[in-house]
Amino acid sequence: MSDTADPLTPVAAAYERRAAEYSALIGTMDAVHPVDRQLVDSWATGVDGPVIDAGCGPGQWTDHLAGLGLDVWGVDLTPAFVARAREHYPRRTFHLGSLEELPAENQTIGGILAWYSLIHRAPDEVPAALAEFRRVLRVPTGRLLLGFFEGDTVEPFDHTVVTAYRWPVDAMAELVATAGFTVTETHVIQRRGARPHAAVLATLEPDDRPLRR
Template sequence: MDNAGARTGDIVREAYSARSGEYVDLFGSMASVHPSDRALVGSWADTLTGPVLDAGCGPGQWTDFLAGCGLAASGIDLVPEFVDRARARYPHLSFDLGGFETLDAATESLGGVLSWYSLIHHHPKDFRTPLAEFARVIRPGGGLLVGFFEGRAVEPFDHAATTAYRWPVVELGRELAASGFEVIETHTRTGSGYRPHGAITARRQGAG
């Protein structure tokens, strides 16, 4: 990670650390998840085999959900309070403290990576750094699912934690394609009470 990326990581860590209790209360369980997101992640999980990483797992609710889908699931996050909370709540699962730009996982060792709203704070010019690492650790044919704030242009906005970015589905899909992924499905949803949502499922290229 370059200096700018490292600084963003520090800002993200401090911002979520300061509001970790509030985040856990609002979003830290599957009860707060939209039913269609749950269905999407569940059906995506059903297509995977092998270990799956919840990259930017927060308090770990999606990691537990993936494990409930029958996958060997683990999580990683920058925020110590989230990792402590995840370990306490889901002691049967493994959670690491750290950045997903440099993962411990061996090359092509994972069946999939879930990045649920965990790339939202990455500056667009740094976006391919984590994608390259996901492409390294996911085996050919494995899956990537990215959830994000959808918008008509790539643009920053004031998020409760720290600056986040909206992405048009097409633009984010281009980033994935340039990073070694084939886009499989795109989803968008709008509704009252939340920002426009996007999700993309993609497959690591290279399978025969």
């Protein structure tokens, strides 16, 4: 994890091209639906310890959670987002890097918010991200909140920026459970004129599975 100029992944390159547009349209808390804000805020009140906004984009959730008093930092693969986040929220901390290689020691993190940041991962790539989340989250109190697009089957669709995947909420919940989490809540949210979306909330129970690193 560094701010050096590694070649961009296709997802980061796609966001890099649209970062200004994305930030202006949906990269602020004003653009967040009140129901989503309430869901994240309610989750955040139960978090004990540092929080990672994994795939933080323009940094609005990092700033929002910090405003609630949480010790939070953001990480994102897209340099333009990290630059924008640092510029707009100079008192907050942002790292350029992958959520699959978090700069955190094993079991040191209280909560991970992955708000629409796993949506571009092919289904067979999601477990690696979940394993990394599990590695850094505290056992047993670590909490995970995933937000993603919902659908009847796991399938790709033509997202405005770059191909994304929709998931049945139960399929995502099962994957999260398979990764070693205890799923505590699932939500499916359908709004007029918007794609259905979903959230999975999970925590960790003590177990003796080995950590990856």
